[in-house]
Amino acid sequence: MVATASGFDNAAVPTNVPDLAVRLLLAGNAFVLNKRVAIDAANPPTLQAVPIKRPGAGLTPQAFSANATLLADYQ
Numbered sequence: 001m002v003a004t005a006s007g008f009d010n011a012a013v014p015t016n017v018p019d020l021a022v023r024l025l026l027a028g029n030a031f032v033l034n035k036r037v038a039i040d041a042a043n044p045p046t047l048q049a050v051p052i053k054r055p056g057a058g059l060t061p062q063a064f065s066a067n068a069t070l071l072a073d074y075q
Contacts, residue, residue, distance in 0.1 A: 005064075013066045013067065018057075028046070
């Protein structure tokens with residue numbers, strides 16, 4: 001996954017809303033951004049995106065967006 005990490009979680013992508021990010025999980029574990037991960041094509045893991053807030057921050061309900069690029073290199 002190619003992306004800039006949020007300022008408060010290295011496994012999360014920042015959004016357009018301050019103090020809100022989207023944490024990426026690979027097989028239930030924090031997905032390390034900008035690092036290669038070998039995937040077994042016969043048993044692919046689950047990729048999840050979970051919204052999170054900066055600890056101690058208060059958020060109001062609103063639309064948001066975040067961007068990351070999943071780069072796949074098949075060998």
